[in-house]
Amino acid sequence: MQKAAKTNPTQPKRLSTIEKWDIETDVAIVGYGGAGACAAIEAADADAKVTLFELASDGGGSTALSSGEVYYGGHGGTPIQKACGFEDSTENMFKYLMASIGPTADEAKVRNYCENSLAHYQWMVDKGAVYKHSFHDRRAIIPMTDDGLLYSGNEKTWPYSEQATPCPRGHALEIEGDNGGPLLWKIISEQVQKRGVDIRYDARVLTLIADDNNAVHGLVVRIDQQELNVKARGGVVLSAGGFCMNQPMLEKYAPKLARGNYPVGNPGDTGTGILMGMGVGANAINMNEGFISMPFYPPAETTSGIFVNAQGQRFVSEDSYHSRVAHYVLQQPQGRVYLIQHADDDYTPPPLLNADIAGTGETIEELEEELKLPIGMLKHTVKYYNQHAANGEDPLFHKAAEWLKPIEPPFVGLDCSADRGVILPYFTLGGLETQPSGEVLNLNGDIIPGLYAAGRTAAGVPRTGEGYNSGTSVGDATFSGRLAGKAAATRKT
Amino acid sequence: MQKAAKTNPTQPKRLSTIEKWDIETDVAIVGYGGAGACAAIEAADADAKVTLFELASDGGGSTALSSGEVYYGGHGGTPIQKACGFEDSTENMFKYLMASIGPTADEAKVRNYCENSLAHYQWMVDKGAVYKHSFHDRRAIIPMTDDGLLYSGNEKTWPYSEQATPCPRGHALEIEGDNGGPLLWKIISEQVQKRGVDIRYDARVLTLIADDNNAVHGLVVRIDQQELNVKARGGVVLSAGGFCMNQPMLEKYAPKLARGNYPVGNPGDTGTGILMGMGVGANAINMNEGFISMPFYPPAETTSGIFVNAQGQRFVSEDSYHSRVAHYVLQQPQGRVYLIQHADDDYTPPPLLNADIAGTGETIEELEEELKLPIGMLKHTVKYYNQHAANGEDPLFHKAAEWLKPIEPPFVGLDCSADRGVILPYFTLGGLETQPSGEVLNLNGDIIPGLYAAGRTAAGVPRTGEGYNSGTSVGDATFSGRLAGKAAATRKT
Numbered sequence: 012m013q014k015a016a017k018t019n020p021t022q023p024k025r026l027s028t029i030e031k032w033d034i035e036t037d038v039a040i041v042g043y044g045g046a047g048a049c050a051a052i053e054a055a056d057a058d059a060k061v062t063l064f065e066l067a068s069d070g071g072g073s074t075a076l077s078s079g080e081v082y083y084g085g086h087g088g089t090p091i092q093k094a095c096g097f098e099d100s101t102e103n104m105f106k107y108l109m110a111s112i113g114p115t116a117d118e119a120k121v122r123n124y125c126e127n128s129l130a131h132y133q134w135m136v137d138k139g140a141v142y143k144h145s146f147h148d149r150r151a152i153i154p155m156t157d158d159g160l161l162y163s164g165n166e167k168t169w170p171y172s173e174q175a176t177p178c179p180r181g182h183a184l185e186i187e188g189d190n191g192g193p194l195l196w197k198i199i200s201e202q203v204q205k206r207g208v209d210i211r212y213d214a215r216v217l218t219l220i221a222d223d224n225n226a227v228h229g230l231v232v233r234i235d236q237q238e239l240n241v242k243a244r245g246g247v248v249l250s251a252g253g254f255c256m257n258q259p260m261l262e263k264y265a266p267k268l269a270r271g272n273y274p275v276g277n278p279g280d281t282g283t284g285i286l287m288g289m290g291v292g293a294n295a296i297n298m299n300e301g302f303i304s305m306p307f308y309p310p311a312e313t314t315s316g317i318f319v320n321a322q323g324q325r326f327v328s329e330d331s332y333h334s335r336v337a338h339y340v341l342q343q344p345q346g347r348v349y350l351i352q353h354a355d356d357d358y359t360p361p362p363l364l365n366a367d368i369a370g371t372g373e374t375i376e377e378l379e380e381e382l383k384l385p386i387g388m389l390k391h392t393v394k395y396y397n398q399h400a401a402n403g404e405d406p407l408f409h410k411a412a413e414w415l416k417p418i419e420p421p422f423v424g425l426d427c428s429a430d431r432g433v434i435l436p437y438f439t440l441g442g443l444e445t446q447p448s449g450e451v452l453n454l455n456g457d458i459i460p461g462l463y464a465a466g467r468t469a470a471g472v473p474r475t476g477e478g479y480n481s482g483t484s485v486g487d488a489t490f491s492g493r494l495a496g497k498a499a500a501t502r503k504t
Numbered sequence: 505m506q507k508a509a510k511t512n513p514t515q516p517k518r519l520s521t522i523e524k525w526d527i528e529t530d531v532a533i534v535g536y537g538g539a540g541a542c543a544a545i546e547a548a549d550a551d552a553k554v555t556l557f558e559l560a561s562d563g564g565g566s567t568a569l570s571s572g573e574v575y576y577g578g579h580g581g582t583p584i585q586k587a588c589g590f591e592d593s594t595e596n597m598f599k600y601l602m603a604s605i606g607p608t609a610d611e612a613k614v615r616n617y618c619e620n621s622l623a624h625y626q627w628m629v630d631k632g633a634v635y636k637h638s639f640h641d642r643r644a645i646i647p648m649t650d651d652g653l654l655y656s657g658n659e660k661t662w663p664y665s666e667q668a669t670p671c672p673r674g675h676a677l678e679i680e681g682d683n684g685g686p687l688l689w690k691i692i693s694e695q696v697q698k699r700g701v702d703i704r705y706d707a708r709v710l711t712l713i714a715d716d717n718n719a720v721h722g723l724v725v726r727i728d729q730q731e732l733n734v735k736a737r738g739g740v741v742l743s744a745g746g747f748c749m750n751q752p753m754l755e756k757y758a759p760k761l762a763r764g765n766y767p768v769g770n771p772g773d774t775g776t777g778i779l780m781g782m783g784v785g786a787n788a789i790n791m792n793e794g795f796i797s798m799p800f801y802p803p804a805e806t807t808s809g810i811f812v813n814a815q816g817q818r819f820v821s822e823d824s825y826h827s828r829v830a831h832y833v834l835q836q837p838q839g840r841v842y843l844i845q846h847a848d849d850d851y852t853p854p855p856l857l858n859a860d861i862a863g864t865g866e867t868i869e870e871l872e873e874e875l876k877l878p879i880g881m882l883k884h885t886v887k888y889y890n891q892h893a894a895n896g897e898d899p900l901f902h903k904a905a906e907w908l909k910p911i912e913p914p915f916v917g918l919d920c921s922a923d924r925g926v927i928l929p930y931f932t933l934g935g936l937e938t939q940p941s942g943e944v945l946n947l948n949g950d951i952i953p954g955l956y957a958a959g960r961t962a963a964g965v966p967r968t969g970e971g972y973n974s975g976t977s978v979g980d981a982t983f984s985g986r987l988a989g990k991a992a993a994t995r996k997t
Contacts, residue, residue, distance in 0.1 A: 018913075021785070021947035025716075114759040170838065222718075223518075263789055266607040289947050292514070292783075296756055299792040322900045327837065342835050344820065344901070345663065385899035391884050407815045408837070408877035444756075454514035454782050473990045 020283050021290035023221040025241075026228050036062040036209070038499040039230055041216045041284055042251035044072015044277070045238045046466030046488040050248045050496030052138075055206035056145045059245055059500035063203070064214040064232050066251075066279045070203075071196045071390035073252055073438075073467070074485055078153040079165055079191030081489065082482030086129040091159045091182060094144035097497040099178040101125050107175035109167050111478035115297055117470070123447040124472050124490060127404050131490050132182070135497035139198040143185040150311035152333060152363075152481070157185045163479025165332045169409035179335060181482045195485070218287060219247060219462070225291040225453070227461035244349070245503030246461040248495045252490075253439035253467035254282025262439050264298040264441065270341060270429050271303045271437025276467075280438070284468035288443040291462065292453040297470040298441030299322045305337040305427065305435060306363035307350060314414045316352035316394055318427065321345040321411035323379065324389030325396070327467070337435065338477040347428045349382055351393065354423035361425075365434045369426035393418060438467070438484075440476075444467045462501070471481025513776050514532070514783035517733075518716040519721050524882040526732035527951035529555040529702070529793050530996040531989060532723055534709045534777055535744035537565015537770070539959030539981040541692045543741045543989030544803035545631070548699035556696070557707040557725050559744075559888060563696075564689045566745055566769045566931075566960070567978055572684030573656055574982065575672040575975030580621040584652045584675060587637035592671040593824045594618050600668035604658050604971035608790055610963070616940040617965050617983060625675070632691040636678040643804035645826060645856075645974070652680045657973025658825045660780075662902035674975045711780060712740060712955070718784040718946070725880040738996030741942070741955040741988045743981075746932035746960035747775025748794070757791040757934065763834060763922050764796045764930025769960075773931070775963035781936040783895035784955065785946040789986055790963040791934030795972050798830040798920065800843060806854050807907045809845035810889055811920065814838040816872065818889070821901035830928065833920060840921045842875055844886065847916035854918075858927045862919035871915045873970030886911060931960070933969075938962045942988025954995070956988035 037059035040047045047063060048070065054061045063070075083089050085101035109116050136142070147158035155159050163181025165171045184191045184198075203210070220240065221228040229242040234471050253498040255258045255274040259281045262269055268344055274280070289295050291486055307313050314329050318336065320343040327339040340348045349369060352358075360366050370381025379389040397417035399406055427433050444452045444462065449463040465471075466488035473483040530552035533540045533996045540556060541563065547554045556563075576582050576595035585592050589925060598618040602609050631637070640651035647654050656674025677684045679690075696703070704727055713722040713733065721734040747753045748767040753775045755762055767773070782788050800806050807822050811829065813836040818831040833841045838938030845851075853859055872882040890910035892899055898908055920926050935957065937945045942956040958964075959981035966976040 019948050112760065263787075269607065278512075286947060294756075322818070325815070339837070346834070387888065388900070391888075395880065395884075407881070454779060455512050 013079040014269050016276065017350035020218050020286040023219045023290050024231050026220055026222040029220060029240050031240065032229070032242040033135045034062060034241040036060045036241065036243055037503040038248060038496060039243035039450065040248045040250060041063065041230065042072060042249070043070035043210060044250065044252060044280065044466065044488070045074030045199065045485055046205050046250035046492030047072070047248065049489045049492035050250055050465055051203045051208045052199065052206065053493045053496035054500040055167070055208055057497055057500035058380035059503055061208045062241065063208055063210045064216050065210065065212050066215050068212050070200055070210070073280065074392050074488060075192050075196035076277060077192040077485050078183065078189065080181045080183050080482040080485060081130045081135065082131040082180045082376055082480055082486040084165065084178060085125050089132045089182065091128060091142045091144055092178065093207060095160050097178050098233050103175050103178065104128065104180065106374050107166060107171060108472070110171055110174040111480060112474050113478050115300060120447050120472055124487065127490070133492070135489070136277070137201050140195070141185045141234055142182050145420070146179065150314060151241055152306060152308065153191070154183050155188055156193040157187050159183060159185060163482050165329055165335055165478070166326055167411055168335070169361040180235070181199035192377045201413050219291055222229045225459060227291060227459060243461065245409060246463050246499035248499050249284040249288055249464040249468045250492055251284030251420070251468050252276060252280040253442065254280060254285060255438040256280040257282045265301055265439060267299065268301040268303060268437055268439065271435040273434050273436040275436045276440045284464065285442050288451055288464060288468070291459060293451045293459060293462065294454050295445040297474055299435055300332050300475050301439045302473070302476045303337050303341065303435055303437040304334040304476065305340055305433060306333055307336065307361050307427070308333065310361065313350070313352065316418065317392070319351055319389060319392055321384070323384040323392055325392060325407055328405070328410045330410045330414050332479060334479045335346040336474040341429055346430065350425040351378070351418065351429050352423050352425070353419050354421055357493070358423060364425070366425055366427050367432060370424040372422050373420050375422060378424055382424045403450045440470070441475055442467060442469045447494065448498045449491055450498060462498050465491040513711050513779040516655065516712045516783050517724050519713055519715040522713060522733050524733065525722070525735040527555060527734040529553045529734065529736055530738040531741060531992040532734050532736035533557065533743060533989070535737070535742070535772065536563035536691065536703060537745060537959065537981070538567030538978055539743035539985030540565070540741065541696050542982045542985035543743055543958055544696045544701045545692065546697060547993040548701055548985045549568060550990055550993035551573070552996055554701045555734065556608045556701055556703045557709050557876045558703065558705050558820040559708050563693055563703070563706050566773065567981060568685050568689035569770055570685040570978050571676065571682065571974065572688035573674045573676050573881070573978060574628065575656065575673045575973055575979040576621045576625040576675050578618050582622060582625045582675065584635045584637055585671065588639035588653050590671050596668050596671065597621065597673065600659060600664060601965070604973065605663055605967050606971050608793060608967035610745070611872055613940050613965055622689065622984065627986070628982070631695050631968060633688070634678045634906040635675050636890040637656050638670065643801055643807060644737060645799060645801065646682050646684070647676050648681055650680050650867070651765050652676060652678060658828055661821055682875060712784055714784045718952060720784060720952060736954065739956050739992035741992050742777040742781055742955070742957040742961045743959045743985055743988070744961050745769060745773040745775060746935065747778060749773040750775045750933040758794055758932060759947045760792065761794040761796060761930055763934065764928040766927050766929040768929045768931045777957065778935050781944055781955065781957060785953060786944045786952060786955065787937040787947050788934060789937045790967055793934055793968050794930055794965070795969045796830050796834065796928055796930040797827040797969065798833055799826055799929065800829065800854050800920070801826065802856070803854065806843070806845065807911055809843050809911065810885070812842050812844060812882060812885055814840040814877070816877040818885060818887055818900055821898070821903045823903045823907050827969040827972045834922055839923065843920050844871070844911065844916070845916050846912050846943035847914055851916060854859065856927060857918070858925055859918040859920050860925060861916055863917040865915050866913050868915060871917055875917045880916030932966055933963070935960060935962045935964070940987065940993045942984055956992050958984040958988040
């Protein structure tokens, strides 16, 4: 164990020091979550010998813990989109994703994702995914019904609604409750097993094996207290998740994301895959960015409330996706944010939000005073909002008409300030720079032979919380995993 | 030349391949700006043989192009602070810097900077810097007088004004006009020359020379079309600036900073020093952050205007340092921002801002219409502001009383939206992770033997535009350069 303790993921073992190979394979995959499983399937289908190494005692990663939603669209629409009456062109999907992701977007990757989205849908269906032909016409983080389609981002939120034709692209498996992730995992892991992939659990990959030019030839794994040298003739696929569970790494690379207080991921999201890549000269990008949210819905009705800052002013359209709202909440100058709603006697705050009631009032003046907001500001804000909402208008943020109605007394103000108890789920969106194929790039932009990355170990399609859409992380993980597995398998020949 | 073209800063030359050393020295310094010069002085004073390599045909770097202001304080106050009636404790300076820099701050580095600030002042004075005992009691980016002291950050801006006792710490050399940088450069470069440091101009450092463990032994430099191997017995100091002149690197690591349109730096700020460090396994941090500003003053009177967003709402205290205002401008949801001011017949917009007049009005209603703001919002904003300003109060952002007076008609609205012509100067604040000593750390947090970084090649004291203070970049460059030079010189023995 002494020897193992000294191994460092950022220090590759040099090929010249390897005396024997304990395991030889074509494609070695690090991490058996959504990305790793899909890499294994594609690599096996390309006739490669595949060996999967998983740190935990079972597979699943963050995919199995997720809702299992996948963001599909384009090509006129998936069968589900079409059956629900939505038409979706590839260009429209591309335009929307580029607009919502913003300046951090990887255009080539987004284009590739859109152009292959229908094929990816079909691949999932072929593997056993079943999506019901029904549209979930309610705002939800996770649909608790078995509906197949829902809006899962900012498609209907202005200004995106003007930049691309709104279209729902969140596809949820046919299962009730929050059970999509486990079902998705069941479907893809059965495919892995069917292909006879060699899966090693309780296997901690310690570092990569690289030659003096940093081309990757394999990896070192610790299994049963033994360090084994694994030769990967085609390549190593790093699909070991992000780093939301690694506090020092978060503080170093994403200090602002550290404001989140509820990591979304699995215990293996310690960034080891990213560090191993960096150790052989891979470039890590977008490392400061992440998803950070504030689950102010369900219930969807919360969307009819308004968020105000320490100045008693609105600052975001409340019909935005939850992480877009969180993005603006965290930017507010003094950090104080309140959610103002109408409150009956039986009012209960949004159950997932964990926000305290900071004030109530029969009048806005009363509420304003309880919230210690500058006198007169909240009054103006609510008056202005109500006056226009009565006409189905929101001149400030163009919230969709369905959520616009005057907020009537009595009022309640929930404390949504970060650092005051409200839940802020987060995960990382930075990782290794890759080609759309999954090939990992070094600092000079050259491909590192033998190294591939997928899922949250790579900087993929989703890049920011501000522009996040549910289904793009599992969508990107499964899609990028497939490409990486195929590329590594192809290289062996 | 063929050979040279193949050399890549991120690929070190391996020690084992070196057949002969063309130059041997104790401390090799890459980049002859403020950091490099101060490194050279300290290394020479520690009896090291020093060789300086500068890409350009003369020294100076971004320091010579700057205002030359240095941020000093603490210890009861510098002689200038004291003479001007200001008392400044080290703890007060530390508290202010930590609060203004925020979560990206390197506490150890900030503490070291504060604890040695008076000594750094004294060192500069000993070298020839002259600071007049006079306080420039006007808001300025650069004092055009020969005054010695000014407020150069957000010290008087709420909430910082409550987190630490406001104290001016920007020290400007005794010279009129925008001539502080050239004078500072004259002073320190004469000290370098006096010490007989070997300075090679027109010398492009291509890459580092490192052994198989990435310990640094020297560098490869191209001079007169010859590639020379330089042995550095103590170490190599990377003081080659930031990367604001490298557009692809900006887009990769700081895509949001790419909204700036006026790079502040010298042509050598191409990130080569950072890339060379990364090539031997150094960690690069804070890479997404930078200074980005909007020169809305001079004249200082602009501070009495108000900035409003597309909602017609204020969003920042206008007495903030210019880059703090820019930070909030760039965050505004729709990107539209107007500066509202009183305008006489002889009104001229702030000369450095380059903002168009987007609207005028004898009444706020007229202006609101010309600016196409939501009807009624600007009217409320101005009314609320004026009503409180008349009492010397700003309940929303606590702008200091000296800038508070009602904005009287006629009104003008300047278009300060990014992407509409307004000047947005910027430079990078990310770089190699170092110890306060200048020792460069690898991905594992271990010191890379023989490698030092200073100035904007390192992630130093200043970390964000939001929390920037003038004088901290030149202050950090000169201070960190001194420490790195000393550390490299000491290591040789």
